[in-house]
Amino acid sequence: MPFQVVGATTPQEVWVVSGDRPLRVSEMVVLEDELLGNPQAQVVETRSHNRFFPLTTDQGAPDQQVLQALQLMGYDVQQEEVHLARVRLLEEAPFPVRVGVTARPATFAEVRHRLVRTSPAGGLVLGVIKSTEEMVAELDDDLRDLVCTMRGDEVRPQDGVPFLIDPASWQQYPHLGIFGGSGSGKSFAVRVILEELMRLGLPAVVLDPHFEMDFSQPAPGLPPGRARGFEGQFRTLLIGQEVGVDFTELGTYDLINLLGAVTPLTEPMANAVELLHRRMDSYTSFANRVADLATALEEGKAGLDRRSQDPSLPVQEKQRYARLLELLGEFASLPLASVRGIQWRLRRLEHAGLFGADIRPVEQLLLAGKVAVIQGPIWLLEVFAAYLLGNLYRRRRSYRDALQRGEQASFFPPFVVVTDEAHNFAPRGLDAPAKRLLREIAQEGRKYGVFLVLASQRPALLDETVTAQLNTKFVFRTVRASDLEVIKEETDMTADEVRRLPYLPTGDTFVSAAALGRTVPVRIRAAWSAAPHARDPWEELRERQTAWQEKAWEAVADLLPISTANLVHLLPKLRERLGEELSPKEVVDWLDHLAREGRLQKLQSPFGATYRLPG
Ligand SMILES: Nc1ncnc2c1ncn2[C@@H]1O[C@H](COP(=O)(O)OP(=O)(O)O)[C@@H](O)[C@H]1O
Ligand SMILES: [Mg+2]
The missing domain is CATH 3.40.50.300 (P-loop containing nucleotide triphosphate hydrolases)
Incomplete structure (x- = not known):
């Protein structure tokens, strides 16, 4: 049975029913309404109903209109398996899509311009566009087998249209x-x-x-x-x-920024750097000037005068005091605390090897x-x-x-x-x-x-x-x-x-x-190179646990809602997907766990529990 439009909820959206297979979220379809030029649309939500989950309006089902349309089309909505998809038009139509027109999956040729904007020769090949599995056979040669994807240890060949980003588009959309x-x-x-x-x-x-x-x-x-x-x-x-950092190439402004990056500089500190830094200063020449000034400010003019006049002082020391006095003469107004502040910031950067x-x-x-x-x-x-x-x-x-x-x-x-x-x-x-x-x-x-x-x-x-x-x-x-x-x-x-x-x-x-004009769901491809080994063994353990949970989540996700009454029918599928002999109790434990985590909503009724997506 073909897909068919069964009801319009808004001018931009329609419901599509499909007998044979459920549509996938994000899958692209063509609504064969010739008056509208066969508009393209994308699945935004899917539901499946069967006799355990009959389609009734009190279950958050689409609406009465859809239900009636299905009945008119001859569906026994209380007994048969019905797959419904809410579908959004990619470009808003001038008037609503006619109810009853057929819908079909889009071909690659029809949506190529939306999906692939560059070639692997010039574009970044980053992954696979989700829900494009049906298009693999139609892909151009240069778009085939570019990537594989990985889930846990399982590697899959490229099972969809590759997702490419064109670096040339960054000029416009950086x-x-x-x-x-x-x-x-x-x-x-x-x-x-x-x-x-x-x-x-x-x-x-x-x-x-x-x-x-x-x-x-x-x-x-x-x-x-x-x-x-x-x-x-x-x-x-x-x-x-x-x-x-090559210290000699630093401008004063750069230096102020660097020092301020360790811990923000006060206004007087920034002033002090501005006064003290000279073009082509090396780390040593600048650091010495700062250290000398700190000593000079500490000793004060009186102290320096007294010491420098000691007749037993070696010539070298005499020269040093002269230099300190000169510095003090030039920078007497700078607060000692600011100079010290510069000094320790400098040292911190030097110790980190930054100037080496x-x-x-x-x-x-x-x-x-x-x-x-x-x-x-x-x-x-x-x-x-x-x-x-x-x-x-x-x-x-x-x-x-x-x-x-x-x-x-x-x-x-x-x-x-x-x-x-x-x-x-x-x-x-x-x-x-x-x-x-x-x-x-x-x-x-x-x-x-x-x-x-x-x-x-x-x-x-x-x-x-x-x-x-x-x-x-x-x-x-x-x-x-x-x-x-x-x-x-x-x-x-x-x-x-x-x-x-x-x-x-x-x-x-x-x-x-x-640059794409709409949101594209993508599975990032497997990396060709390996990340260096994780250092933390607990992290490794957590990753394994997350990996299993992920797999289990994926195994149940498209079967939702799941009711305990219906569980025996789903069990073989779940076992196959997970490769594990799960008991019904283990499945219920897992569903309860998801409900506790808020990923599922659990509804109790006299006939058992139902688990579905929240909201
Ligand atoms: N696209 C992917 N395919 C396969 N494994 C993936 C993919 N993305 C992430 N992983 C695995 O999931 C784990 C967490 O991914 P990571 O990129 O480190 O997460 P984040 O940086 O967001 O914290 C890693 O062990 C990584 O190998
Ligand atoms: Mg990270």
Whole structure:
């Protein structure tokens, strides 16, 4: 039996009934209403009813109209299996779709322009578009077998249309955001994005507070020929060892920012740095000047005079006192506390090794089209990021500006800035060393070809100016209400999509992109390289548990609602999906667990319990 439109709830939405197979959420269909030019639509909600769950209006069923339409069409809604789908038109129709017209799954050719906007040769191949399984056979050759997906240990070949992002579109729609709760798949997605940047030879700087962005090892468990390391295309650089700040190149403004990044400077401290710092100061010359001034202020003019007049003083010491007196003459007005404040901040940075190296390795990597992964403790990373990004951005901007003016300039490439825990670098309502710069890049980076990829588990804590500029947002599983609120405001996701966010399996995401014009559900592909081994064994255990729960959730999700009365019929399916001989009691325990967690709603009746999605 074909799919058929059975009722319109709003002008933008219709209900479709399908006899043979249930439609999938997000699947694309064509409504064969010729008057409207056969509009395309997408499934936003599905329900299945059978004689254990007869379709009645008191069960939150579509509505009376749908029920009557089904009866008119000859369905015995009390007895037969009925699959219903609520379907939203992709472009609003001028008038409602005619009830009774047939619907059918869209072919790849029909929706290709919506799904694939670039080619694997120039685009980032990030995953598979969900609910496009039926289109695999129709794919063009260059879109086949590009990826595989992984769930736990199970590897699947590419079972849908590949999801590609075109970096050329960033000119117009710059910056990616990656949001989702802990363990939802953000870091994994960042890895995949970076692998693709490396494949395409696009330069990137990564701020890696978790020491997890290493790409040298091939991922285990993938089919032959798939896994690979990216040795030679990236380098990890530890702050204080391979990269650091060249003190002699620091401007006074940079220095004030650096010191302030350790702990904010007071006004008098900033003034003091301004007075004390000289062009081409080395760390030693500046630090000595500060230390000498501190001594001088402590001793005071009277004390220094007295000591310097001691006739037994060696010449060297005499000279030193003369210098201290000179400093005091020049800077007597500076408060001792401020000078001491500068002194300990300087020492803290020096101890971290910040002044022991420079940023040349980063520049070289970017010039070679490679990825520079900057590692260090988060506080130092924040301090260094402000300096590093400021420098790189300035270099790129001066190059572009010089070109504009028709002047000669040494080339500096466009690049991508990638960071996890982005809310630390650009926190909402708080100051942070790199925030001003990230805002600037967010607002004008595209003019210069500098783009952001920012991941955060707390979109609600990320600076709103930055968030608003992220034209493509990957939204992974999100549970927290305040974060859902921000996502609702900052994306074009529909209410139905937002409702599904708390239940997304790890690695599944909604991509909301200005360039795509609508939200696309995507399974992020398997990474070709392996994350370095997790250090924490408990984390490993938690991951295993989560993995099982995930699998179990997926096994029940599309069977919902489930009633205990109906359980025996579902058991074989569940056993097959989970590969385990579950008893009915174990299934009920699992459902109860989900109900306690709030993922399911449990309804008691004299005939047993029913579990369904809440709300
Ligand atoms: N697309 C995916 N395919 C397969 N496994 C994934 C995928 N995304 C995440 N995982 C696994 O799930 C776990 C958590 O993912 P991770 O990216 O670290 O989460 P987050 O950064 O959001 O906290 C990791 O062990 C990772 O291997
Ligand atoms: Mg992470």
